[in-house]
């Protein structure tokens with residue numbers, strides 16, 4: 001069994017770790033001091049060599065992303081820290097900013113230095129009241145101690161950090177919607193190209209990085225790329241915060257090497273399933289990632305491992321569902337979330353994400369038809385890869401995989417017919433109309 005490691009989570013249980021004195025006492029800001037003695041190129045090289053991959057969902061290598069930024073700035077460069085954390089099941093970034101905000105500030109300063117930026121933004125999820133207050137207080141402390149400001153540590157490097165509070169829209173976690181929102185506009189994703197490194201916030205070169213990604217950087221600078229690579233797997237080095245929720249005895253965050261088998265995370269670290277019940281399915285990386293069946297529990301939890309079972313690492317947010325779970329209801333609930341959160345810019349996503357919960361609600365209410373399952377799969381196929389941003393895929397995958405991996409459950413519900421009460425309208429979804437009364441129409 002892999003030991004729990006305390007790198008990013010080393011201050012999680014420490015009283016008052018959100019204050020600068022405790023943070024410094026525990027080795028905080030040492031990575032920053034070391035980074036400022038290196039050249040920008042050296043910092044990028046160490047992070048590249050470490051193999052660190054972004055923890056916001058896509059797993060893109062951080063050092064490589066930084067190296068896309070122009071080497072000779074003609075316009076201001078910006079770093080945006082993505083603290084929007086909206087993917088259902090994910091709660092790691094909130095924990096970091098609430099309990100260890102200085103670790104994020106330290107990571108941001110190093111990240112900004114690496115991309116030649118003098119101004120960084122933190123886009124904080126609107127609902128994170130405590131996190132926002134802790135981060136604001138920490139920023140003031142860091143300013144007062146000279147970690148944020150001009151001529152850092154006598155190096156001539158300047159940095160300022162601005163906190164920006166979102167209004168609670170999942171789509172604003174998508175990097176280009178985030179930038180639009182930051183500019184005061186509606187959070188509509190931008191078509192790419194141009195990519196943020198060429199045209200980002202206010203049309204200037206920008207890098208967007210996740211909270212956990214940036215918090216990992218000071219440790220890599222302090223201990224080196226080889227140290228980081230000594231943990232995890234070749235293609236996904238290091239540790240990550242696995243957030244385990246659902247039917248487990250000890251839900252919570254577990255910092256473990258990437259590649260730790262899913263079974264070990266659930267049974268050894270999260271204490272197994274209450275009442276010794278069997279597992280029905282596991283969502284491995286946040287609600288948009290394809291569900292795994294109980295036969296896939298030995299999958300190594302890293303980017304390659306999850307690909308072998310046609311799923312994704314996502315945010316490392318594991319949602320465990322035991323044998324009592326109603327997969328039809330789960331699928332309908334997830335579908336309602338994505339319908340509610342679709343920005344509506346692209347027709348396939350706007351329309352498809354609306355039709356899916358309507359059909360699922362009809363099935364759940366016992367009024368489904370067998371053809372509905374293929375109809376749902378066809379709607380998914382018409383959403384995937386046909387939208388400006390990956391939201392269309394994120395909304396379609398859970399439906400497609402829940403049906404294909406648990407088709408018997410859906411068929412059984414349809415066969416059983418009525419007999420179950422209509423779950424009723426969910427506020428804000430379908431405008432309160434009864435789904436079973438809405439005719440389903442699709443053009444050929």
Ligand SMILES: Cc1cc2nc3c(=O)[nH]c(=O)nc-3n(C[C@H](O)[C@H](O)[C@H](O)COP(=O)(O)O)c2cc1C
Pocket residue numbers: 053054055056057058059060062065082083084085086087170171172173174175176208209210211213214389390391394
């Ligand atoms: C619909 C959608 C929502 C997203 N939400 C988040 C989020 O809340 N936090 C986050 O860090 N990345 C989120 N992402 C990924 C970002 O677009 C981006 O890839 C990430 O912030 C880059 O950081 P990283 O390279 O450190 O992973 C989202 C992507 C999509 C398509």
